[in-house]
Amino acid sequence: MIRSLLIWTTTGITIFLWLFLLALSRLFDRDPVLYRTGFLFRKLGKTLTQINPSWKLHISGEAVSNPRNPFIVVCNHQSMADIPLISNLPWEMKWMAKEELFRIPVIGWMMRLSGDLSVDRKNPRSGAIAFIKAQRVLEQKCSVMIFPEGTRTLDGRVRQFTDGAFHLAIKAKVPILPLVIEGSRDCIPKHSWIFGKPSDIFLKVLPPIDTSSMTVKDAPALSAQVRLIIMKQIAEWRSVPVEEVDGMKMQSVI
Numbered sequence: 001m002i003r004s005l006l007i008w009t010t011t012g013i014t015i016f017l018w019l020f021l022l023a024l025s026r027l028f029d030r031d032p033v034l035y036r037t038g039f040l041f042r043k044l045g046k047t048l049t050q051i052n053p054s055w056k057l058h059i060s061g062e063a064v065s066n067p068r069n070p071f072i073v074v075c076n077h078q079s080m081a082d083i084p085l086i087s088n089l090p091w092e093m094k095w096m097a098k099e100e101l102f103r104i105p106v107i108g109w110m111m112r113l114s115g116d117l118s119v120d121r122k123n124p125r126s127g128a129i130a131f132i133k134a135q136r137v138l139e140q141k142c143s144v145m146i147f148p149e150g151t152r153t154l155d156g157r158v159r160q161f162t163d164g165a166f167h168l169a170i171k172a173k174v175p176i177l178p179l180v181i182e183g184s185r186d187c188i189p190k191h192s193w194i195f196g197k198p199s200d201i202f203l204k205v206l207p208p209i210d211t212s213s214m215t216v217k218d219a220p221a222l223s224a225q226v227r228l229i230i231m232k233q234i235a236e237w238r239s240v241p242v243e244e245v246d247g248m249k250m251q252s253v254i
Helices: 002-028 033-050 083-085 109-113 124-139 164-171 216-238 248-254
Strands: 054-061 072-075 093-098 117-119 143-146 176-182 201-207
Touching: 002 033, 002 109, 033 083, 033 093, 072 164, 072 201, 083 176, 093 124, 109 201, 117 124, 124 143, 124 164, 143 164, 164 176, 176 216, 216 248
Parallel strands: 054 201, 072 143, 072 176, 093 117, 093 143
Antiparallel strands: 176 201
């Protein structure tokens, strides 16, 4: 509890300092998608990872040679810690996130300053508007990050993917860049402010998948393909059959 209190205190001070830096950057950022300001915001995630002694992040996989070559980036979702952890990747991408996060004082302000994209899940029209904005971001040579599960896993298994991210990638003719994260579920347990025990967290960038020859009819198959390769990587890390990390299969058994 004392360790968690110290980490949160340091985190709070860092976030408030970063808000000032972010506001200053936004004032002078002339890029249409606020690339520099957004990238500065992601640097906050890297800093929070470094000051947290409980998080030991290991990054592997593909290197992105040109950060202004846009992707739709997708990843499984285990914890709120996924956001700062994934932000350790060395490029900017606008995050598509639920509207509730944008209402959180300071953090929500920073998300708006950096040009992230909000979605009101209760309003279908909001989703359509967010995807139009995301397409414009892609046209301005900036990647977009989406959690296709929509919310965090409760048991460590990969939930069903929605097809929205894959529809967007196909329509915009940009590649899908899959990420896999493992070990973050207990970093910030749901409904608790106590950090979990120190643990190794693995983040891997998988090879991009070209969508230039696909049509929107291919979106469900592409979604299933990406979900499967993510599950295979998690199963390999856990040394278990892929069926044991498939949340959909477990639901059907129950």
